[in-house]
Amino acid sequence: MKEKEIACDLVIIGTGMAGMAAALFAARRGLDAVQVGITGELGFASGPLDLLGVHPVAEGRMVGDPWQGIARLCRDEPLHPYAKLEIATIRRAMEDFLAFLQTGGYPHVTLGARNQMLVTAAGTRKPTYAVPHTMQHGPTALAHQAPCLLVGFEGLKGFSARQIALSLERHWPDLRPVRLPFPDAQGELYTEHMARSLDAAETRQKLVDAIRPHLGDAQYVGLPAVLGFYRTERVLADLQQGLGVPVFEIPTMLPAVTGVRLRELFEQRLPAMGIRPLWQQRVLGVQRVNGGRWSLAVGYTEAERLVVARSVLLCSGRFFGKGLHARRHAIQETIFDLPVVQPVDREAWHHKDLLDPQGHPINRAGVAVDENFRPVDHQGNTLFPNLFAAGSLLAYQDWMRQKCGSGLAVATACGAVNSCADFLKQVAPA
């Protein structure tokens, strides 16, 4: 092999929410870390950061206070990844993560000990912990059923103000839809293009002028999530000043500007914090070498370099992220071929009823870890002292139904980085 070789203390595999949070925590702890993964996939994040929205899932009960909810979840489901963490650790992880977003100019807003109810592009309501500041007035307007103008745009697919208003009629009768042309645009519209054009003051003014005649008695104005790209604070302030009422975004279908904003923030700031990025690349092969180090072949389609690391943190996601792969009869972990907790056979992957309130067993399949977030075998034995895992790859959780995707990613990333840092401290470099 002629590949270049890089040595480091830690390789973080994955650039989804768990991988990015892990990189942030590793940088804060001064770890010498390389991060590998395709960052484009973060563009699927729709904005809200969920901590715990539903428990118990089978009852579909919405959680008001996510902290109390987590305490109950950990009692009811002691194998859930949250149960490996102290509540104080989860709190600190979320605070650190939110502080990072704040200093990056994309603050997110929480109600502390209360979930907020957010309107989705489908016109449903969902409980969430933190929302981008551009969405913060939406939950208040909904809670008060305040008169609100909801603006959709000609040519923007997947966002119909009329459909949202119709779906929410029972919960928000004073939501009034309108469909307008977007300034200086024709034909099909793309959210990223719209957001970038609203970074310009001239477009903002034209949008204010277009919306103002429709305001009527509206006390709020809702729009799809396109309120700027790099300058969301400025865009929101100008629209609110121009319209004289609070303005808020509603998440759009994917890929979403909200995710791309996050991606750009991480891409800009993590290297400056000391993370060595190997982005737009994958781990194509892995080997354990002398002294128990990991040697990873990294490249896009062919190995271009070897990364030799004292430890690895695996944040490779589930089926969508490609950390898990469903073969004909079994689910496989794709990089280390780790044991996967899963139903005994394919027949048991799904319940007969697609909408079974319990959720499907396959969604709780994944990699089981010990109390230090190190993968274990089917008997519960830790497999390697220097391999850690975090995020949606973990077993015994159903983040989609429990509405805990980002919280689980951030909290377990924090737990795994802490354990990894302890390991690196104890074991001196060879």
Ligand SMILES: Cc1cc2nc3c(=O)[nH]c(=O)nc-3n(C[C@H](O)[C@H](O)[C@H](O)COP(=O)(O)OP(=O)(O)OC[C@H]3O[C@@H](n4cnc5c(N)ncnc54)[C@H](O)[C@@H]3O)c2cc1C
């Ligand atoms: C459509 C959608 C909507 C969502 N909406 C919300 C929401 O409203 N609120 C919320 O809180 N959460 C939401 N989430 C979930 C949230 O983003 C999760 O936290 C996330 O999906 C899980 O993060 P993860 O980092 O564990 O996995 P993923 O995001 O799946 O990331 C996996 C990463 O691993 C990398 N990877 C895989 N294999 C390799 C390899 N061989 N080499 C290198 N890298 C590899 C991938 O490139 C990717 O970067 C949503 C997720 C999706 C997909």
